[in-house]
Amino acid sequence: MKLSRRSVLSLSSGAALALVGFNSKQAFANAEDTMKAVMEFAGGVEPADGPLSLDAPEIAENGNTVPVSVSVESPMTEDDYVQSVAIFAEGNPSPDVITFNFTPMSGEASATTRMRLAKTQNVVAVAKTSTGAVFMDKKEVKVTIGGCGG
Amino acid sequence: MANAKPRVKVPKSASAGDIITIKTLISHKMESGQRKDKEGNVIPRSIINKFECSFNGQPVFSCDIDPAVSANPYLEFTAKVTEAGTFTFKWTDDDGSIYEQSKDIALK
Numbered sequence: 001m002k003l004s005r006r007s008v009l010s011l012s013s014g015a016a017l018a019l020v021g022f023n024s025k026q027a028f029a030n031a032e033d034t035m036k037a038v039m040e041f042a043g044g045v046e047p048a049d050g051p052l053s054l055d056a057p058e059i060a061e062n063g064n065t066v067p068v069s070v071s072v073e074s075p076m077t078e079d080d081y082v083q084s085v086a087i088f089a090e091g092n093p094s095p096d097v098i099t100f101n102f103t104p105m106s107g108e109a110s111a112t113t114r115m116r117l118a119k120t121q122n123v124v125a126v127a128k129t130s131t132g133a134v135f136m137d138k139k140e141v142k143v144t145i146g147g148c149g150g
Numbered sequence: 151m152a153n154a155k156p157r158v159k160v161p162k163s164a165s166a167g168d169i170i171t172i173k174t175l176i177s178h179k180m181e182s183g184q185r186k187d188k189e190g191n192v193i194p195r196s197i198i199n200k201f202e203c204s205f206n207g208q209p210v211f212s213c214d215i216d217p218a219v220s221a222n223p224y225l226e227f228t229a230k231v232t233e234a235g236t237f238t239f240k241w242t243d244d245d246g247s248i249y250e251q252s253k254d255i256a257l258k
Contacts, residue, residue, distance in 0.1 A: 107169035107230030
């Protein structure tokens with residue numbers, strides 16, 4: 001068999017998978033820890049589906065920098081605005097990623113950053129409004145190369 | 151980290167009532183405290199843990215940052231412009247250092 005470009009590519013993706021398997025020996029948070037962190041952030045209020053959208057790539061080749069955006073539809077007035085949005089990662093060593101705090105002067109409740117993901121996992125966003133409502137959105141991100149070092 | 155260099159992009163002018171997008175980036179290694187060196191010792195955590203943006207002294211946006219945020223933390227957010235003035239940006243490092251930057255905006 002001649003060594004074609006295609007076979008070289010498939011070989012290297014196999015090697016990447018083996019690497020991910022090796023990394024999974026580390027201690028990671030799990031869905032339960034994440035829910036605990038979510039409930040702590042939400043102050044005990046059960047999060048509902050709502051006008052919150054979490055945007056992250058379906059497949060992230062490099063877990064070191066995964067772009068992530070959140071946005072919440074809200075009038076953003078003094079009486080009714082989104083106070084904060086927190087992002088959690090279920091499969092990282094610690095579930096906390098970032099908490100955005102908004103004010104009516106933000107104009108919109110939307111923000112973007114880049115995060116690290118250790119492996120393929122669910123990413124969760126939770127929003128808290130000044131009226132006491134709590135919303136949640138979840139998305140699975142497949143990670144080819146983990147971003148937390150070995 | 152002594153050589154953290156903040157960069158901010160704010161439009162030069164906007165009409166009153168406009169919602170503008172602000173982009174910020176600061177060079178920082180964001181050592182997570184999870185990695186180990188060659189001898190197997192844990193490399194201590196060293197990250198930027200807080201970012202704040204205010205306009206004419208009023209808070210606009212802030213965030214609490216955990217080690218899961220990538221190196222050279224990038225942040226994009228919005229602000230509502232009601233008057234001409236100055237945006238100030240402040241990053242707080244784990245070691246207590248504070249990096250600051252400010253940008254003026256005019257009304258169209």
